[in-house]
Amino acid sequence: MKTLFRICIIILSVALLGCYLPDNQDQAVKSFFDNLNNLENCGMSADDIITVGKFSNLKLHAAEHRLLDDIEKTLYSLKNGSYPDIPPLPDYNENYFNKFFLDLGSVRSKELIRLFGRVKNEHNNRFKNEVYWLYLCIRELYSSDIKYSGENSHEYNVVVSRPTIDQQYFKLKKEIEGIL
Incomplete structure (x- = not known):
């Protein structure tokens, strides 16, 4: 033994x-x-699938769910301006964050979460920067404060439309894979 x-x-x-x-x-x-103890304290292993909570439809494994929580905690820290080298996110909207991952669906959400896990493990100093970039992409997708040409007016010569969730997903994926 x-x-x-x-x-x-x-x-x-x-x-x-x-x-x-x-x-x-x-x-x-x-x-x-810490992560291992948190999972064991609630009687879960890293491979257990989370079936309750706001992200239950994504069928995330406990380890993926924990990483998604870490991303969300980092966003809260960014909202409060906890990192002096990154501008604060005073307009952070948790509903946008939740909607983004739910709209992506299980497969794509898991893929993004795994990429963020690799960033956290291999380039931990870049993790908060990539989380900041994630929220900028989410905000661009859902915020009504960002106006695009063709929305409520025709005063622009070049039509720029609001990005789709697919475009934002591929933009994020390309950015993260570029640093790995």
Whole structure:
């Protein structure tokens, strides 16, 4: 039994050391065990599918749901101006965020969430920047404060229409894949 335990610890250690940059190892270890403990405290494993809550239609695994919560928490921090190197998002609207992922559907939402997970693991210092970019794309899609030519007036020479959810999805995917 002791041998099995030691092998598990060694494998976990090698995985953590291999996945994170040296200056982020302490943070990575803490984050890994925090996420693991949070799942275990509620009796769930990372592969369990979440069937309750606002994102239940997406059929997210517990680990994906946790990452989506991390994205949302980062947006709240950005709203409050917690990061001095990124402008605040005073107009953050949680309904836009929820609507975006629900409108994307399960497959595309999971794909974006996994990409954000890779950013968080491989480039944690870029995670908040990419979350900021995510919200700018969401806001552009849903905000009535952003006016496009052809909406309520004809005073523009070039017609620029509101982007579709597909266009925003592919724009986000291309941006994130570009840094990975």
